[in-house]
Amino acid sequence: MQIAVIGAGECSDGICEAAETIGYLIAANGATLICGGLGGVMEAACRGAKEAGGMTVGIIPGLDDGNRHLDVVIRTGLGHARNVLIVQSADAVIAVGGGYGTLSEIAVALKIGKPVLGHLTWDIEDVFKCITPEEAVLTAVRAARL
Amino acid sequence: MQIAVIGAGECSDGICEAAETIGYLIAANGATLICGGLGGVMEAACRGAKEAGGMTVGIIPGLDDGNRHLDVVIRTGLGHARNVLIVQSADAVIAVGGGYGTLSEIAVALKIGKPVLGHLTWDIEDVFKCITPEEAVLTAVRAARL
Amino acid sequence: MQIAVIGAGECSDGICEAAETIGYLIAANGATLICGGLGGVMEAACRGAKEAGGMTVGIIPGLDDGNRHLDVVIRTGLGHARNVLIVQSADAVIAVGGGYGTLSEIAVALKIGKPVLGHLTWDIEDVFKCITPEEAVLTAVRAARL
Amino acid sequence: MQIAVIGAGECSDGICEAAETIGYLIAANGATLICGGLGGVMEAACRGAKEAGGMTVGIIPGLDDGNRHLDVVIRTGLGHARNVLIVQSADAVIAVGGGYGTLSEIAVALKIGKPVLGHLTWDIEDVFKCITPEEAVLTAVRAARL
Numbered sequence: 001m002q003i004a005v006i007g008a009g010e011c012s013d014g015i016c017e018a019a020e021t022i023g024y025l026i027a028a029n030g031a032t033l034i035c036g037g038l039g040g041v042m043e044a045a046c047r048g049a050k051e052a053g054g055m056t057v058g059i060i061p062g063l064d065d066g067n068r069h070l071d072v073v074i075r076t077g078l079g080h081a082r083n084v085l086i087v088q089s090a091d092a093v094i095a096v097g098g099g100y101g102t103l104s105e106i107a108v109a110l111k112i113g114k115p116v117l118g119h120l121t122w123d124i125e126d127v128f129k130c131i132t133p134e135e136a137v138l139t140a141v142r143a144a145r146l
Numbered sequence: 147m148q149i150a151v152i153g154a155g156e157c158s159d160g161i162c163e164a165a166e167t168i169g170y171l172i173a174a175n176g177a178t179l180i181c182g183g184l185g186g187v188m189e190a191a192c193r194g195a196k197e198a199g200g201m202t203v204g205i206i207p208g209l210d211d212g213n214r215h216l217d218v219v220i221r222t223g224l225g226h227a228r229n230v231l232i233v234q235s236a237d238a239v240i241a242v243g244g245g246y247g248t249l250s251e252i253a254v255a256l257k258i259g260k261p262v263l264g265h266l267t268w269d270i271e272d273v274f275k276c277i278t279p280e281e282a283v284l285t286a287v288r289a290a291r292l
Numbered sequence: 293m294q295i296a297v298i299g300a301g302e303c304s305d306g307i308c309e310a311a312e313t314i315g316y317l318i319a320a321n322g323a324t325l326i327c328g329g330l331g332g333v334m335e336a337a338c339r340g341a342k343e344a345g346g347m348t349v350g351i352i353p354g355l356d357d358g359n360r361h362l363d364v365v366i367r368t369g370l371g372h373a374r375n376v377l378i379v380q381s382a383d384a385v386i387a388v389g390g391g392y393g394t395l396s397e398i399a400v401a402l403k404i405g406k407p408v409l410g411h412l413t414w415d416i417e418d419v420f421k422c423i424t425p426e427e428a429v430l431t432a433v434r435a436a437r438l
Numbered sequence: 439m440q441i442a443v444i445g446a447g448e449c450s451d452g453i454c455e456a457a458e459t460i461g462y463l464i465a466a467n468g469a470t471l472i473c474g475g476l477g478g479v480m481e482a483a484c485r486g487a488k489e490a491g492g493m494t495v496g497i498i499p500g501l502d503d504g505n506r507h508l509d510v511v512i513r514t515g516l517g518h519a520r521n522v523l524i525v526q527s528a529d530a531v532i533a534v535g536g537g538y539g540t541l542s543e544i545a546v547a548l549k550i551g552k553p554v555l556g557h558l559t560w561d562i563e564d565v566f567k568c569i570t571p572e573e574a575v576l577t578a579v580r581a582a583r584l
Contacts, residue, residue, distance in 0.1 A: 077371035081227040088513040104253035111246035221380040223517035234367040373519040396545035403538035
């Protein structure tokens with residue numbers, strides 16, 4: 001099972017903490033974490049996943065190594081087009097906070113029918129709002145199994 | 147000057163008519179129309195641009211020929227990732243109606259700082275709302291010149 | 293009809309002159325020139341096509357404006373992955389000189405069954421060797437019509 | 439360390455056996471196997487890597503699940519453009535047999551300066567020819583460490 005965490009490359013302490021907890025719980029549930037491989041929400045989620053001994057995959061926009069918590073680095077060199085690969089590769093998508101990049105990922109995910117769980121993120125009709133990180137991961141795991 | 151028209155592959159009569167007028171006015175202003183090259187809003191805009199003797203470019207997701215009003219066909223084979231190329235190639239973006247695919251294009255355009263004009267589309271803070279097709283094209287042309 | 297000219301971003305006087313003649317003849321035959329939009333062979337071919345009053349399309353790897361002879365600029369932001377879009381968009385491909393980038397384009401073109409004409413380029417079995425620019429364009433136009 | 443194995447989606451018994459041995463040795467050396475995730479050489483290399491308890495990543499052209507030996511599936515939906523992502527993500531590339539798709543990957547790898555080891559593949563100047571699978575993996579691991 002592959003679960004994506006999407007969010008901005010910079011984040012407030014609260015959002016970062018939520019992302020780290022989400023990453024931890026994804027790994028604790030035996031799923032692989034997929035993300036954009038950079039800083040902010042992405043790095044926090046990876047750090048959490050590694051604390052739980054999980055596997056992390058970064059689909060990065062450039063040709064570098066991404067953040068230091070990645071087990072697998074996909075160097076796409078595609079710039080913003082790499083956002084599409086993240087949601088396509090996921091069985092469920094969790095959005096945490098986020099700006100326009102995150103909105104573009106939410107939109108593509110909904111376009112292709114992936115379940116999208118949202119925690120403190122854009123208010124879009126088909127995004128399932130989750131009050132806590134725990135609820136987001138639990139719902140994502142259930143949705144990914146369907 | 148390259149102006150993109152984004153919108154869904156199927157559309158109501160009202161949306162299609164607006165898209166056709168927008169395409170016509172883009173060409174009448176001497177700009178090249180960039181679009182996703184398929185049906186609905188994209189085809190209507192192309193039809194309008196060709197009525198005004200303009201140039202049309204379709205950046206299509208597959209490897210086919212797109213709609214029959216295209217002067218230039220870019221066969222990306224990239225699927226949904228081709229949305230990013232449309233907004234990156236445009237000096238200004240006009241969104242007409244639209245679903246989640248259009249939302250993803252609006253989001254990427256705002257992320258990279260392109261001016262986005264909206265006519266009967268998603269209500270997003272940085273999208274400049276235009277009541278008529280004429281206002282949308284006039285504002286897009288002005289923004290593209292900046 | 294869309295004909296691609298592929299070749300390196302820097303070239304000797306002889307290769308550049310050949311590319312310019314090829315661009316001129318593509319336009320003179322009423323076809324649209326597709327290329328990678330940068331310097332060297334690409335720029336020479338575009339200059340030739342504009343001398344003949346033709347249309348030029350640059351599918352560029354970055355987000356800039358490409359060379360100054362482009363009528364249409366597709367800002368892919370895809371880096372090397374944009375090579376694939378060039379050959380997919382062409383009805384026939386003419387390779388002039390070239391290094392490993394050109395070889396990758398020849399290989400993708402042959403993989404997807406596009407006719408490839410070669411002038412002073414890689415010696416690959418399915419590339420049709422042309423002694424002169426005139427022969428290359430004439431053969432490309434015929435192949436593109438099939 | 440990430441090592442890519444590239445080759446055709448269908449292969450003879452001899453080529454498949456070589457690819458399986460190469461995959462096994464990559465995993466035995468503690469490296470992650472990157473490949474295109476489909477059948478033939480790709481599947482054989484993955485099978486080998488899993489026999490050695492290694493990790494396998496498939497960067498697939500479509501939106502499906504790829505072969506059944508993949509630990510991580512990147513659903514690019516990019517078609518042939520995904521070839522570029524495979525070689526960019528690798529620290530060294532091993533080509534086994536192969537047709538024009540493989541040639542395009544070799545060319546991109548050489549263009550961007552990745553070490554390319556070849557076993558029973560295209561005869562290109564900068565590809566380091568290896569007589570045995572063992573030699574190919576040993577040399578790839580050394581090159582990836584530089």
